[in-house]
Every structure is written in C-alpha cells, then in structure tokens.
Amino acid sequence: MALFDWHAERSAYTPLDIEAPATGASPIDLVAVRRYRLGRVREQMRRLGIGALILSDPVNIRYATGARNMQVFSARNAPARYCLVTERRVILFEFTGCEHLARGLETIDEIRPAHTASFVAAGPLIAERERSWAREMAALIVAEVGPGVPVGMERMNAGSALALAAEGFPLVDAQQPLELARCIKSAEEVKCAEASLRATEAGVAALREAIHPGITENALWSVLHQAIIERDGDYCETRLLSSGERTNPWFQETGNKPLEANELVALDTDVVGCHGYYSDFSRTFHVGPARPSAEQRELYRLAHEQVHHNMAIIAPGLSFREYAERAWDIPPRFHANRYYLSAHGVGMTGEYPYLYHRADFPDAGYDGVIQPGMTLCVESYIGAEDGREGVKLEEQLLVTETGTRLLSRFPFEEALMSP
Incomplete structure (x- = not known):
C-alpha cells in the first residue's frame, strides 16, 4: 500500500490510502478516487480534441490530481499554482516553497515551482513575465504533445492567454471538459x-x-x-x-x-x-x-x-x-x-x-x-x-x-x- 501525504487530501491522519470515513462505514480508496477523476478529465479531453489543459482553479487542480494547497488563497491569487494535464503526463507547478506537499501522489508525474505571472509578483514587468511564462509553457506542450494543439485554459491573466496564443496554440475554455468530467461520480x-x-x-x-x-x-x-x-x-x-x-x-x-x-x-x-x-x-x-x-x-x-x-x-x-x-x-x-x-x-x-x-x-x-x-x-x-x-x-x-x-x-x- 502506498504511503499518503495528508497535505494532499485527508480527513484523518492515517498513513494509508484506504480510509474509513466513520465507524461502520465502508473504507474509501482514495487512490481509486484520484485515478478515476484524472481518467474522467482525459476522457473529456479526447472527446473534445484538446491536447493539453492548464488548470489554475484550485478545485479543478484538486479534482484532477488530489493536490491541495491554500485553496482560498490560490483561488484569489491565480495563477499562484497551476497544473498541466496531457494524455501522457501531469506536471504540477506548485507555489514557491510548497513543492513537497504533493509528493507521492500517483496522479502527478513531476512537480516544478510555479512561474507566477501576476502583477503583484512582477509589478510593471508583468507583460514580460507573461511572455516568459508562455514561452516556458509552449516549449513544454510541444515536448509533451506537439506544436499547435488546442489548449484549454481557465482563470488566468488575459495577458498570459494572449501570450500563449501568440506561441501558436489555439485556446479553448477549460470549463466544458472539467464540468463534464466532474458531473459523473464514481x-x-x-x-x-x-x-x-x-x-x-x-x-x-x-x-x-x-x-x-x-x-x-x-x-x-x-x-x-x-x-x-x-x-x-x-x-x-x-x-x-x-x-x-x-x-x-x-x-x-x-x-x-x-x-x-x-x-x-x-x-x-x-x-x-x-x-x-x-x-x-x-x-x-x-x-x-x-x-x-x-x-x-x-x-x-x-x-x-x-x-x-x-x-x-x-x-x-x-x-x-x-x-x-x-x-x-x-x-x-x-x-x-x-x-x-x-x-x-x-x-x-x-x-x-x-x-x-x-x-x-x-x-x-x-x-x-x-x-x-x-x-x-x-x-x-x-x-x-x-x-x-x-x-x-x-x-x-x-x-x-x-x-x-x-x-x-x-x-x-x-x-x-x-x-
């Protein structure tokens, strides 16, 4: 049985990934929960022809990966952390100093520090930060999926979206695949x-x-x-x-x-x-x-x-x-x-x-x-x-x-x- 980091997703501090929610209740297989959810996201990506998803809503990051970190802060300060989902891999870009929190989650292939493209982080250099973010993300998407694939985005700066589009990627709204994935529960x-x-x-x-x-x-x-x-x-x-x-x-x-x-x-x-x-x-x-x-x-x-x-x-x-x-x-x-x-x-x-x-x-x-x-x-x-x-x-x-x-x-x- 794999060890589990309670920072990611817990309701009791036990080391196992199978947990009983209450006395007499059936145990919850949280590994199965996470794998099912990521599978649902990828199923909708395939159905809608989306090559990569960039998730920044902390609820959707948690849905796709199980990784939880400063949910309310992350919602207000997007993109303080974000996640790239492709058919092949999942890469979590975590808030600075928090990379250790999601280690051990089987849904995440790699954890990197987030390249935060926000005005509070970059000040008047925000446009250059957004272009730098887009260049980094574009190179990663090309390496993972190939050039010019449709990319789903959500809740990020308009400047970041424009910069990524300038890198040659058609952008679509990530809401549809995520909502359709989430609506059917295991x-x-x-x-x-x-x-x-x-x-x-x-x-x-x-x-x-x-x-x-x-x-x-x-x-x-x-x-x-x-x-x-x-x-x-x-x-x-x-x-x-x-x-x-x-x-x-x-x-x-x-x-x-x-x-x-x-x-x-x-x-x-x-x-x-x-x-x-x-x-x-x-x-x-x-x-x-x-x-x-x-x-x-x-x-x-x-x-x-x-x-x-x-x-x-x-x-x-x-x-x-x-x-x-x-x-x-x-x-x-x-x-x-x-x-x-x-x-x-x-x-x-x-x-x-x-x-x-x-x-x-x-x-x-x-x-x-x-x-x-x-x-x-x-x-x-x-x-x-x-x-x-x-x-x-x-x-x-x-x-x-x-x-x-x-x-x-x-x-x-x-x-x-x-x-």
Whole structure:
C-alpha cells in the first residue's frame, strides 16, 4: 500500500490510502478516487480534441490530481499554482516553497515551482513575465504533445492567454471538459461526499443546539465553521445564515444582528468539507420558546413540499427540459422571490448541470439528460415579496441506475411541519 501525504487530501491522519470515513462505514480508496477523476478529465479531453489543459482553479487542480494547497488563497491569487494535464503526463507547478506537499501522489508525474505571472509578483514587468511564462509553457506542450494543439485554459491573466496564443496554440475554455468530467461520480467519490455530509451534519447539529435569543448571526455561524475545521473539512464557501426579517429576501449573509425570540433562522451550508467534497443542504429553524406561528409553518410546509415533489420526479434519462416542465408550481405570491435554480449539480463545489424553473427555462435554461452518477441538490426558498420571513430548504441526492438515493440526512423540524 502506498504511503499518503495528508497535505494532499485527508480527513484523518492515517498513513494509508484506504480510509474509513466513520465507524461502520465502508473504507474509501482514495487512490481509486484520484485515478478515476484524472481518467474522467482525459476522457473529456479526447472527446473534445484538446491536447493539453492548464488548470489554475484550485478545485479543478484538486479534482484532477488530489493536490491541495491554500485553496482560498490560490483561488484569489491565480495563477499562484497551476497544473498541466496531457494524455501522457501531469506536471504540477506548485507555489514557491510548497513543492513537497504533493509528493507521492500517483496522479502527478513531476512537480516544478510555479512561474507566477501576476502583477503583484512582477509589478510593471508583468507583460514580460507573461511572455516568459508562455514561452516556458509552449516549449513544454510541444515536448509533451506537439506544436499547435488546442489548449484549454481557465482563470488566468488575459495577458498570459494572449501570450500563449501568440506561441501558436489555439485556446479553448477549460470549463466544458472539467464540468463534464466532474458531473459523473464514481462509487468511491460518493463515499467522499457522504463523509463530508456526515461531518457537516454534525456541525449543523451543534449550530442548532446553540440557537437562543441574543446570540448573533455571526457567532452562530462560527459554530459550524469550528465543527467543520475540527473534522478536517476545508471551509464554508459562503456565509448564508440569516434570521427574522433578514431571511426575506434570501442571500443576506450573516451579520451582527442578535437572534430574537420566536423568529426563523435559515442557513445554506455551502461547505467544502472532507476530501474537498461539497456538502450542500439547507435548513430553517425556529428560535422559540413559543410555538411557530401559522405563517411560519405554512412557509415551511410549502418549501418542504417543493423539495420533495422535485426530488420525486428526478430519474435517470429525464431531460432537463422535462424536469422543468414537471417541477413544482411556485404559487404566484412567492414567485418573485423564488430561488434562482430549481436544482443543481454538486461535487467538489456546485457544478453542472443547472436545472431551472419552468418560468425561467426559456431565457436561462439549456437541455441535457440526467444521468446515473450525478449528484444533485434540490432547492427551495419560499418567501413572499411583501412577507416578513422566508424558509430555505435543500437536499442532496445521488442519481442511480434506477432512481435516486438521498445523501443528506439532517432531519426537518417537526415543530415547523406540524399543523
């Protein structure tokens, strides 16, 4: 069994590449996870006729290789680290002084220091740095694949792209092959997602226990952060927790507002958790101590109904258009404040596909087919345009050969569901 560097991809500090995510759970073969993902990337490259991919999004680098390093920093400071993927080899260009972090990963053939082409690194010499970067990358691509092959790029300076194009390479967007690769999960990947969900659910349980009048939204949200980091998750991608009037409309992130008695508290986890897999479910709670009001219970009932109706129609072979046509009808009172999607793909972050509401499909929607191996999040937000509060609910599920399997397990609120 190969040794494993926990800096690359871990949820517990054991030296083996096969790891049990929780007591009684099946072990996760992380070598198989990484090999499957890199194979998916290369499969899409072949299908789309792309000779080389230059990845700079840290999530996509991790997907293709398993290498993890300063994820948020790397996303903000691209291209602080990047990766070249060809049919023959994978070369990781790691942030200066960090080359040791990914050693031992079977998906990476060579590690080199990154030639950072950014203004903060090069100052007014940025154009020359970009040309130097392009010359180095062009020589490497020619040696690996040959001259003039289509090259996929993402999230890098416009100057870098222009300089590489000037070296004689037609450039394409790397989003399509990466999103199509990521949308179908292996059985081992699903285990990673479930490990991430179990850790996040423990964090949400701790958050729920901490709810009381007087605690601020920020303090309450920090309970989830602490629990995620303690369980070796990565970070929360958003701060989507709000209370009372701040629950309507949705997307108001946490603030210093204290919770008040008997109001609603809504959250969307958006956790990049164990093994880098997204744990994405939403719940709404009641502060108490009194019973939830009739209006609060009605909002919750409708959101619960929307989520479960739409989960029930998801099946392999269903087209995105058919899904939109069969999805739950949003009552007119709540249509203006509807969530912008009906459902979406999820993996190491939110991803392809987006499934739109029927009313939005003509302008925003695109067609495709729901396939086995997709993991999807089914969304609901119910809040009237003239209402005080709103309810956010969401579930995460796996599409199987015969139907679906629910992955998220956090319970719904009995007090808010009772008549």
